[in-house]
Amino acid sequence: MMKMSGRTRPDGLPGELDPDIWRVCGPDENPANLPLACLVSDQQAIPPGHQLYLTRDPDTHAPGALLRLPPELTHLAPGDIIGTSSDGRRVSVLWKSTATHNSLLLTEQCDNYCLMCSQPPKDRDDSWLFDRARQIVSLLPPSATSLGLTGGEPTLHADALISLLEHCRDTAPRVQLHLLSNGRRFADVGFARRYAQIDNADIMVGIPLYAPEPGLHDYIVQARGAFDETVHGILNLAALSQRVEIRIVIQRHTVPVLQDLAVFIASNLPFVDQVALMGLEMTGLARPNSAEVWIDPADYQPELTSAVRTLASAHITTRIYNHQLCVLNEQLWPYAVRSISDWKNDYLDLCQACSVREICGGIFTTSGSRLSRDLHAITTHSQQAAAPDSTLAAASVMPGRPVALAAEHTSAVG
Amino acid sequence: MTARLSRESTTVAPGRWQLLPMRFHRFDGDCILLTNLVGEHVFLPEKEFLAVVDGSCADQHVLAELRAKHLIQLPGERLPAELLAIKLRTRLRRLPDSTGLHMFVVTLRCEHTCRYCQVSRQSSAKSEYDMSQDAAQRSLELVFRSPSPHLKLEFQGGEPLLNFPLVKWIVAEAKRMNQAYGKRLAFVIATNLALLDDEVLEFCGREDVYLSTSLDGPADLHNGNRRRPGQDSWEQTVAGIRRIQDSLGPDRVSALMTTTEASLDRAHDIIDAYADLGLRRVFLRPISPYGFAIRRRGGGGYDVERWLEFYQAGLDYIIDLNRRGVPMVETYAAIIAKKMFTNDDPGYVDLTSPAGIGLGALVYNYDGDVYASDEGRMLAEMKDHTFRLGNVHTSSYEDIMLGEQLLQPLEQSLTLSAPMCSTCAFEPYCGADPVFHHATMNDFVGQKAMSAFCQRNMGVFTALFRRVRNDSFAKELFWNWAQQ
Numbered sequence: 001m002m003k004m005s006g007r008t009r010p011d012g013l014p015g016e017l018d019p020d021i022w023r024v025c026g027p028d029e030n031p032a033n034l035p036l037a038c039l040v041s042d043q044q045a046i047p048p049g050h051q052l053y054l055t056r057d058p059d060t061h062a063p064g065a066l067l068r069l070p071p072e073l074t075h076l077a078p079g080d081i082i083g084t085s086s087d088g089r090r091v092s093v094l095w096k097s098t099a100t101h102n103s104l105l106l107t108e109q110c111d112n113y114c115l116m117c118s119q120p121p122k123d124r125d126d127s128w129l130f131d132r133a134r135q136i137v138s139l140l141p142p143s144a145t146s147l148g149l150t151g152g153e154p155t156l157h158a159d160a161l162i163s164l165l166e167h168c169r170d171t172a173p174r175v176q177l178h179l180l181s182n183g184r185r186f187a188d189v190g191f192a193r194r195y196a197q198i199d200n201a202d203i204m205v206g207i208p209l210y211a212p213e214p215g216l217h218d219y220i221v222q223a224r225g226a227f228d229e230t231v232h233g234i235l236n237l238a239a240l241s242q243r244v245e246i247r248i249v250i251q252r253h254t255v256p257v258l259q260d261l262a263v264f265i266a267s268n269l270p271f272v273d274q275v276a277l278m279g280l281e282m283t284g285l286a287r288p289n290s291a292e293v294w295i296d297p298a299d300y301q302p303e304l305t306s307a308v309r310t311l312a313s314a315h316i317t318t319r320i321y322n323h324q325l326c327v328l329n330e331q332l333w334p335y336a337v338r339s340i341s342d343w344k345n346d347y348l349d350l351c352q353a354c355s356v357r358e359i360c361g362g363i364f365t366t367s368g369s370r371l372s373r374d375l376h377a378i379t380t381h382s383q384q385a386a387a388p389d390s391t392l393a394a395a396s397v398m399p400g401r402p403v404a405l406a407a408e409h410t411s412a413v414g
Numbered sequence: 415m416t417a418r419l420s421r422e423s424t425t426v427a428p429g430r431w432q433l434l435p436m437r438f439h440r441f442d443g444d445c446i447l448l449t450n451l452v453g454e455h456v457f458l459p460e461k462e463f464l465a466v467v468d469g470s471c472a473d474q475h476v477l478a479e480l481r482a483k484h485l486i487q488l489p490g491e492r493l494p495a496e497l498l499a500i501k502l503r504t505r506l507r508r509l510p511d512s513t514g515l516h517m518f519v520v521t522l523r524c525e526h527t528c529r530y531c532q533v534s535r536q537s538s539a540k541s542e543y544d545m546s547q548d549a550a551q552r553s554l555e556l557v558f559r560s561p562s563p564h565l566k567l568e569f570q571g572g573e574p575l576l577n578f579p580l581v582k583w584i585v586a587e588a589k590r591m592n593q594a595y596g597k598r599l600a601f602v603i604a605t606n607l608a609l610l611d612d613e614v615l616e617f618c619g620r621e622d623v624y625l626s627t628s629l630d631g632p633a634d635l636h637n638g639n640r641r642r643p644g645q646d647s648w649e650q651t652v653a654g655i656r657r658i659q660d661s662l663g664p665d666r667v668s669a670l671m672t673t674t675e676a677s678l679d680r681a682h683d684i685i686d687a688y689a690d691l692g693l694r695r696v697f698l699r700p701i702s703p704y705g706f707a708i709r710r711r712g713g714g715g716y717d718v719e720r721w722l723e724f725y726q727a728g729l730d731y732i733i734d735l736n737r738r739g740v741p742m743v744e745t746y747a748a749i750i751a752k753k754m755f756t757n758d759d760p761g762y763v764d765l766t767s768p769a770g771i772g773l774g775a776l777v778y779n780y781d782g783d784v785y786a787s788d789e790g791r792m793l794a795e796m797k798d799h800t801f802r803l804g805n806v807h808t809s810s811y812e813d814i815m816l817g818e819q820l821l822q823p824l825e826q827s828l829t830l831s832a833p834m835c836s837t838c839a840f841e842p843y844c845g846a847d848p849v850f851h852h853a854t855m856n857d858f859v860g861q862k863a864m865s866a867f868c869q870r871n872m873g874v875f876t877a878l879f880r881r882v883r884n885d886s887f888a889k890e891l892f893w894n895w896a897q898q
Contacts, residue, residue, distance in 0.1 A: 214481065
């Protein structure tokens, strides 16, 4: 698993490092007006004029402030965006340009308190996160194609969110945006209209829905009235021609209603752009609540199969995230997306012999010890025959938590 | 971590729910079928149903299911009524886009003498039974007045290929006129295929014209019903179907069957005959009570019960074919499944409310008379002109669509207000058929307790729901048919 932060050795710092967010560039790139950190090595002529240099080599010297990277950060490459501590002793990776999924955490505050939340809400002022997101968006490399915006609940900070989305539209118009929200704020027509009026070229809101009726949904999200607001929010977004994805996290409470929820969506919300069925990530609140929420994916394959067939036959784009192919009913492989964020993705020893490893999502390194008893190497399968549609994977959006918080979650699975 | 909201606190407290508009039907002993305004449905044991109604139900699974299906709500909730309204609007959204189907009876002449035929004339030399180009021109002017963005022109007879020059002229003229309207046009020739030749095939391929034919089943059954000189109707039809499939593609021809007394024990043979030809849809239709067919010698001498047995035998055989991996659709079940599982009204003219007469279809007869439906035209052949809406030479579009001849049967027969329909649990799946009830009871509404239309459709709905309830494979199959 890739490490997303590490200790650095500063060399020749004039004082405190300012700014604290940089885009990594190669020696050929001009600093222009951007805060670029130039990645240099012994083998190259080192261009002068940069405010900050990075190197993996112990003996390199630079014509300015230099940070020596630890071995675990040698994956840094031009296009990545990093945050630096003011003393230059820590670097964290905020954007990994080779990753399929990059997400920015916008707030840790939330008005839901989902039993299995992977990012437990914290009620404290974190408005700096929006500021940082804005800086990162300004620095996005030309290669950036998609960006996830998550929380917490980003819509709690309506003005900051609208302003950030306008900034995305103006500075990174070609970047596909995926906003994760519980959708409740969109029940306010005025807010929904402000959101729609930004008119981003390519944006979708991912909104979780856990049950076909309020009783269970409100319990899972621990907020009375949430179902009503969330569905109203989805209806408002649809009325404003905004793209919506419904996200269903599969856990012990949702498995028995999965089929009814599929029917509910097909009957009441058939206009949604896609439905994502998500494997449970055993982190955050899911850990203390594991007795209540954990269910082995091997135990819900009939329900999942039935729900997927119901949705897909109703012409609703349906995708399965965060599942290992060896546990998934083979009928469902075409819907599976290799989705687990690169930095959270790992394989077990038994995966070494697996013939479909390359197209599998792998396992959450954050999932602790809760792994399906059904995990096994698939040795008999022709990869070509049943590979999940790679174009699906390429077009997928980014689930999971933001790269920006990687530093806090680097412990590998045993 | 302990939950801040307990599971109990988000469940429904005893007696705290309100009933949303619902209708029910006793179903197989103590099972009650509950349906809402838009056809969503739940099966409940009678005991639970009564407990839901009197407020004593304590089964949270039942209450949750009823909330999910918008059959009950809690006081103060807005969402269920809003979603019901959206779904109902969605179901009715095509109403303003009226009249998508326009049938041109280009000739009454036919070289077949089918036992059950209501309308054809054997005297196939007599051009007095052909539609004139002038009548066709005036008909087209009416066609393009229809608000529907999709217009399907169906050529009927008699045997329309006996007046093929007019068919060609109408297709060309409709396309020319459409340059000013921009509608989506579709053309179908309803033909027995005996006269199919290279010219017709080439024309249908070039002009994107579909063909619909009659196939009653295996050769002996088909030829017994559909008589023509040489007794080779089946051979002609089958050869024609194969030619079309080979030269134009498998989806360019479809077939309809008519059930006669001789069909009743032969559901499997009929379906096999379709499967053998690679046809993937069978429409197990009852015989219509009009024209020659209403008389016993026409093959219509059977009652609804007998037909329902036949229908169910056929339906079960089709379900089994699918279970074995052979795709086959029963069209009538698919139409009803769409109403059971989606918010789409398939707009089938014989099973929709308001009725499909005029709003769904108009018939332009060879002599310029305009009828509200094909059955209305057949009644006219029996000297009952109730559903004659006007004549293309003398009537304006407004005369035809806004006259009492059409509005009276439409208004009187709405299922949401008709006696016994408005309270029927199957109302969301059913339709109004003022022509049938006029023909059989001399009343647009009819007495439903004695209506064969009602008896037949109730029988079909019950048969479908029984399979939905008892057979998960059939349920998924019907769901899939509904989505097509």
